[in-house]
Amino acid sequence: MLHLNIFYITTLISYFFWPFVRIVSFFSSAPVFSDKLINRKTKIILSLCISFLIAPFLPEIKISFFSSIGFILFLYQILIGITLGFIAQVLFVTANLAGEIIGLEIGLSFATFFDFYTHIGISIISRLFKIIVLFFFLSLNGHLYLIYILVNSFYNIPIDENILSANMLLIILKFSGYIFINSIMFVLPIIIFILVSNITMGIINRLSPQISIFSIGLPLNLLIGIFLLYFLINIIFPFFKIILNQLIIFMTNFFKIY
Template identity: 35%
Template sequence: MLELSSAELSRWVASYLWVLFRIASVLMTMPVFGTQLVPTRIRLYFALALTLLVAPQIPEVPTLDALSLSTWVIIAEQILIGAAMGFSLQLLFQVHVLAGQIVAMQMGLGFASMNDPSMGISVAVVAQVFTMLVTLLFLAMNGHLVVVEVLVESFTTLPIGETLAVTDFEALVYRFSWVMASAILIGLPAITALLIVNLSFGVMMRAAPQLNIFSIGFPLTLVFGLFILWVLLSNVLGQYQELAANALVWLRALVRAG
């Protein structure tokens, strides 16, 4: 009859449970898989499957009492590491959402909003178009596979039980300003073109005050905005590749993977 001591049972549970906490935290916060479009049960099943594959291949985990304070500290560290990895990937998507919001406000579509099923909030239609486009590019370029690779590698570069320092997350904290700057750079061509259109309408109104510029300015601005948006989408792939490369480099730096 198979008999397991309390120490062996505690170590066996810890070797899988701590890995599960990190993997589940990433899947619950990362784009695409961490949205409301994917049921929580599916994410949990996927996390369990990855845990069963990854746990036997990682370095040896420390043996601790299951009810000790150190165990709860390690669990909190795994959740924090996984959430930070998922949040760093969310920045890549929020850059394009913010760019869509800026372009929508400039072209007069800021009031046209729709429910975002992935986040459960209302966003501008242009921002939703950017979100769907980035999601398709992320999946088409195997971004989800790269994330899984970095996640598995993180158990070697950032092993379970190692004490974390504040500097482990400073690379992520310093990226907040990058989100706004990148969003403005994406929407800068459209912002500049629409600014020129609005200035032209201002000159027309100054030269001929009797013209009702509001009745003709809004539809023309909307038409020009849609045309500019169509031209802007032709360069989305190049911008996405650069931003995605930076985001994945930061993700690897966050887990000390180089």
């Protein structure tokens, strides 16, 4: 006769509970997986499947989740999953930032779409870049790389080991700043050409005040911006591929530095 006690059931559940908490936290903040078009039940089922697949290969956790230490460990797994998810969001935030800057410079910042994820209006250029980067991300199997990094985190960051430190936030901020600098470098040609156009229109307005600067300058900036976007589209894929590779390397080696 099979006898089950509370301790055995608790131990059995803990095998799958701790990986599940980190995985579902990651899916709630990671790109693609955190999209509101994906049903919550789908995320939970996917998290359960991955948990059942990797749990037998993880070391045994002897901490009860009904204790105070178990509650702290529960919050710790949530923090790790959300941290990895937000780091993965850097690529899409970079594309949105580049689109917002371009839209502001060429005069298309008033043309906005409502973003269901951020619940704010984003410019049409940001929407275009976001769609392009999303297709690019999926075509390179970026979502599979994220799952690999998530599974690999259980070996770099054991569930019952606390390796978080105050320097981690500083490292994430430095890496995010580096990525944002790359987005500025991507839109720098448009900024320079628009600046030269504005300076030229200012000089023309001083030489001939009867010329309306608004009737000529705004269409000219829009024309220059669209013309430059035509050439930037050719380099957007190799540019963001470099950022994606740096992001994957950073996420893979993020916890190894400790």
